[in-house]
Amino acid sequence: MSPANPTKKSRRDFIKVMGVGAAAIAATNWPFSLGRPGTRPNILFIMTDDHAYQAISCYGSRINQTPNIDRLARGGVRFTQSFCTNSICGPSRAVLLTGKYSHLNGVIDNKGTFDGSQQTFPKLFQGAGYETALFGKWHLKSDPTGFDYWNILPGQGQYYNPDFIDMGVRKRRTGYATDLITDDCLGWLKKRKSQKPFCVLLHHKAPHRNWMPDSKHLSMYEETDVPLPETFFDDYATRSDAARQQKMSIADDLRMASDLKLPPDDTPEDDTPGEKANRQDWNAMVGRLDENQKKAWEEGYARSNEAFRKSELKGKDLARWKYERYIKDYLRCVASVDDNIGRVLDYLDETGLAENTLVVYTSDQGFYLGEHGWFDKRFMYEESLRMPLIIRYPQAIRPGVMNEMAMNLDFAPSFLDFAGILVPPDMQGRSLKGILSGDAPNDWRQSIYYHYYEYPAEHSVKRHYGVRTNRYKLIHFYYDIDAWELYDLEVDLHELNNVYNDPLYAGTVRELKTELERLRKQYGDTDEKKFLPG
Ligand code: SGN
Ligand code: CA
Secondary structure, three states, rough: OOOOOOOEOOHHHHHHHHHOOOOHHHHHOOOOOOOOOOOOEEEEEEEEOOOOHHOHHHHHOOOOOOOHHHHHHHHHHOOOOOEEEOOOHHHHHHHHHHOOHHHHHOOOOOOOOOOOOOOOOHHHHHOOOOOEEEEOOOOOOOEEEEHHHHEEOOOOOOOOEEEEEEEOOEEEEOOOHHHHHHHHHHHHHHHHHOOOOEEEEEOOOOOOOOOOOOHOOOOOOOOOOOOOHHHHHHHOOOHHHOOOOOOHHHHHOOOOOOOOOOOOOOOOOOOOOOHHHHHHHHHHHHHHHHHHHHHHHHHHHHHHHHHHHHHOHHHHHHHHHHHHHHHHHHHHHHHHHHHHHHHHHHHHHHHHHHHHHHEEEEEOOOOOOOOOOOOOOOOOOOHHHHHHHHHHHHHHOOEEEEOOOOHHHHHHHHHHOOOOOOOOOOOOOOOOOHHHHOOOOOOOOOEEEEEOOOOOOOOOOEEEEEEEEOOOOEEEEEEOOEEEEEEEEOOOOOOOOOOOOOOOHHHHHHHHHHHEEEEHHHHOOOOOOOOOOO
């Protein structure tokens, strides 16, 4: 894609690409470099697990407020088009560590174990004289490499009284995961003696399933009606079978006990395997709580559980109730994330570190908050393809909004570039420094390539790959299906109308297939059979 000598865009050309007028630029909104070369920034890379942009107020959330993430965005650049290459946890993490697609870094799905001997950005930072540390969710199975210090949750981790693996030593601690992970990170920063700059990964478990809020947030939203997304009752009419055959529907696939927090009957008439599993899940969840936490938990849900039991809801009303219970717990977990980000930002301000620290906020992928009737992620549709992305670095980046396409593939090269460390040529992402500095390369990407592999597996989302441009999205589902979908995002923001077979779009299909092939070649992902089961 890149010519040997990428030419620089003039500022005027760049303004055209961004689609904003010169007056608006002059007023505010322009991210450009303030100069001061030679200073090495600290890096603080904050990431959550499954935090959808739809639940961030600076992204226009209709359902909650995130004052601290907004505060970060006010001082930095908020990307409106940031995408992952493979919308699931382990794979997204492996991509951002290596700057390479899943088929090259080896983690195509959550079953994969990360080969920690390969090149990663923390190792390169370490080698360049940075002090590196990792806190919280890791999920890559092998022990972390490239960190002077690490303290992680095993696997998915637990919300309450979680186990931690502190440099290889496992121990259970009392408290709430989002607070404890933040405490660990701040504690490490405060105790640090080194004169080296730091590169810290602060990675939360929240707001991942099963959405267990901290007791202090249990009554939040109690009296609020959270609006249903417009597409909640999507009938998938124009789509391929992939959307119909998934198992991530709020109405059908959430568990009454562990997901929706309804205690099972003590003396059940129903002794089916489903009911037994429901009770097991419940016992495992409640079994971790201490007496005070249990009491808060029971009190927190008692009134609404009682009302639910009396109401005997069915059909669409029951689906609506499930959505309300799901979304409120999700948003309560987000509230704790936001509070804790506030603590971190306060610390940076109080110590004067804010000025020379590049702070990133993102999530490992997007998430469905009831859109199309779903929870979870995986599909290449907007809600799970897009990641929130905010980058603040007061010393070199002017605050604003960025509409150019970014990817999780770009994180590693961007961090390295900002730190003045050479970006290895085998990284497939591109540094965002240029577009953040108003010094954008002429050949900035106009399309992104996506590939999801985890099938057959939990949630039954079929294997697919595709291309997204500023206007269109073409998706090919494969393996036990051979189906194409095309969406015109300019007229169909919610991707409800698959126009793949519409003759008016025949030319567009041809062009996008050519672009898809070009991207598959460019990234070296041309063999569809390579990662099939068996
Ligand atoms: C768990 C969840 C799934 C989720 C995966 C992957 N089930 O298996 O709903 O899709 O994690 O999530 S649960 O019953 O165990 O909560 S990921 O973000 O780690 O990829
Ligand atoms: Ca995730």
